[in-house]
Amino acid sequence: MMQLGSPRSFSGKVALITGASSGIGEELAVQLAQQGALLTLAALAQRLTSAAGSRPLVIECDVTRDGDVENAVAETVRARGRLDIVFANAGFGVAAMFTRLSLADYRRQFETNVFGVLRTLYAALPEVAKARGHLVITGSITGWVATPGTSAYAMSKFALRALANSITPELAQLGVALTLISPGFVESNIRRVDNHGRLHADAREPIAPWLVMSRRKAVRQILHAVARGRREAIITGHGRILVAVERFAPWIIRAVGRRMASRGRGYRPEPT
Numbered sequence: 001m002m003q004l005g006s007p008r009s010f011s012g013k014v015a016l017i018t019g020a021s022s023g024i025g026e027e028l029a030v031q032l033a034q035q036g037a038l039l040t041l042a043a044l045a046q047r048l049t050s051a052a053g054s055r056p057l058v059i060e061c062d063v064t065r066d067g068d069v070e071n072a073v074a075e076t077v078r079a080r081g082r083l084d085i086v087f088a089n090a091g092f093g094v095a096a097m098f099t100r101l102s103l104a105d106y107r108r109q110f111e112t113n114v115f116g117v118l119r120t121l122y123a124a125l126p127e128v129a130k131a132r133g134h135l136v137i138t139g140s141i142t143g144w145v146a147t148p149g150t151s152a153y154a155m156s157k158f159a160l161r162a163l164a165n166s167i168t169p170e171l172a173q174l175g176v177a178l179t180l181i182s183p184g185f186v187e188s189n190i191r192r193v194d195n196h197g198r199l200h201a202d203a204r205e206p207i208a209p210w211l212v213m214s215r216r217k218a219v220r221q222i223l224h225a226v227a228r229g230r231r232e233a234i235i236t237g238h239g240r241i242l243v244a245v246e247r248f249a250p251w252i253i254r255a256v257g258r259r260m261a262s263r264g265r266g267y268r269p270e271p272t
Contacts, residue, residue, distance in 0.1 A: 011036035019090030027215040063116030069123040083127040088120040094152035113156035132175035180232040184239030
């Protein structure tokens with residue numbers, strides 16, 4: 001299994017990041033490049049060239065399309081000779097009350113957030129296993145705490161948590177480590193993306209600024225967790241509090257949920 005005892009352990013490691021064009025994925029690319037990792041990603045080539053000793057591979061990759069991730073893996077191995085670590089990070093959020101959603105909304109959410117992760121893991125596993133490397137899944141606090149207006153997104157992240165819990169001991173038999181990252185509110189555009197995956201750059205941030213962790217700080221915590229081989233890392237203080245409340249005093253979460261439902265909306269509206 002790849003030994004990742006400190007941030008220096010990423011130096012020279014070959015890493016593939018899905019969803020690297022913004023948010024957590026973008027910052028992962030920046031910080032890994034600064035630490036000397038050899039990257040494959042979907043964007044950011046110009047920004048990263050000066051930060052990394054080697055220009056990153058930039059490959060068009062839609063995790064909802066069969067074959068795209070396989071191509072990204074193949075190109076990585078062709079150029080670098082191996083693949084050590086994969087961040088299955090691509091995702092977005094469908095937000096609306098249940099009666100305003102359709103089956104198509106749930107399918108679209110799962111196609112990216114669940115099946116996109118599965119495509120990534122299946123495509124990468126043979127090469128990561130050769131390197132006795134590391135797989136990293138970006139989940140969410142909503143994989144622990146579901147609230148009104150987040151049913152599709154929460155279902156997808158609960159599914160990822162179940163997946164990680166199930167396959168971590170299986171992958172260990174192959175010498176592959178897996179880390180589930182469960183962030184709370186982190187600086188990103190995810191809350192400005194509508195239910196069809198379209199970015200609304202001018203949409204208002206619905207979360208109070210004091211609750212939102214900077215991407216830089218969040219990614220430092222993520223990389224520390226991966227370096228230490230953690231099975232799961234809860235990112236943000238409020239995220240750890242919410243998980244503790246859900247585990248030990250779930251009636252509080254239920255009471256808040258009833259109040260939110262009575263207002264006919266969740267913690268955020270769909271951007272328009």
